[in-house]
Amino acid sequence: MEGHIKLPKLKWVKIKHHREISETHRLKSVTISMTGSGKVYVSILTEYEIETNRVEPKNVVGLDFFISDLYVTSDGEKANYPRFYRQSLEKLAKEQRVLSRRKKGSNRWYKQKRKVAKLLEKTANQRRDFLHKKSYTLAVNYDYDAIAIEDLEMKGMSRALNFVKSVSDNGWGMFKTFLKYKFEDQGKFFVKIDKWFPSSKKCSNCGEVKEKLSLSERTYSCTCGHISDRDDNAAKNIKKEGIRLLSQTKVA
């Protein structure tokens, strides 16, 4: 949406408006920043009060973090990053390799650096849009009234050290923030599961916890006869733990 914003010292500046701000919001702060490709971003922080009727958490969904697809739900649904986003990532990696071969400080290096900065912005925007869509779908389009997810940081590290970079690039932290407000705005529940909860090692059928489960084991098989995909098993455990935690908290 086209519009203008009045900035101190600069007076009225033309802006591209991403989201409408409701009249009921109070302005808290405005932050101005510039990206590597020279675009100026103005982020406006507002606060608002809404009245929500808390629902009984009957239908709970668990989410297990997934490196390549973001998550799998306890209903077996994967997020699946769109093809165009994967293509942008590949292109970005390619252009970054080109940049590393350029002589630092040369004209060609500067030119390539701007190209990389533009691509970085594009992929970040694509990812943010995708995370908004997915979190909205989970909070609104399904019949879930509570969501349980892992408080991941440590788990990401222990799962595979080589994946640290892709974990931080994966947007899980941003996704958690989106989910939290989208669920809570509707009086629904957002439950964080302790990072030490053995979601992968536990059998979602009988509750037995394995002592060891290596990263290469993609299938979970238990002495009780339960066999399932590793991440599906974890998502179901997260859902169960979410239900247990919710049952301990009184619904106001």
Ligand SMILES: [Zn+2]
């Ligand atoms: Zn079992």
